[in-house]
Amino acid sequence: MTIKIGDRIPEGVLGTMTVDGPTQLSTEEIFGGKKVVLFSVPGAFTPTCSAKHLPGFVAQADAIKSKGVDVIACVSVNDAFVMGAWGQDQGAGDSILMLADGNATFTKALGLDMDASGFGMGIRGQRFSMLVEDGEVTKLNIEESGAFNVSSAEYVLAQL
Secondary structure (H helix, E strand, C coil), X not given: CCCCCCCECXXXXXXXXXXXXXXXXXXXHHHCCCEEEEEECCCCCCHHHHHHHHHHHHHHHHHHHCCCCCEEEEEEXXXXXXXXXXXXXXXXXXXXXXXXXXXXXXXXXHCCEEECHHHCCCEEECCEEEEEECCEEEEEEECCCXXXXXXXXXXXXXXX
8 A cells, every 4th residue: 555645654774875884774763753855766877866856856955954854865776885876976965865775675665666677677666755744744746657747856845
């Protein structure tokens, strides 16, 4: 079942890269007591994700955080090494928390996984954005297949 507004973020862990190497963060650490914008991309270093999706959030990070957002997080079904390298390549710095869901466990728990095997990518996450306040989903924007509109930084900023 797909997560919906009013639902709580499922418990779990996600990977992230630090200066000391990969580590894991619990969903409680990420979302507990915080206002978080979470967006999902089908894959790091892929065309729309690298040309528009992540760069939009990097460019709009200050404006989004000025609306009371504590954390902007990007999740993808990739490993922490890939997410760390992609964040570095895109200049995400400390503005965007790059989260790895290597086995799609979190993405499946959200009900927002998709089968991209036809493209040689296996199970991936759908493109979406959400606002999560203290672990509860308050806004949810799921893209139609192949689209890039409601998950953009500009769309999220207009919702805040």
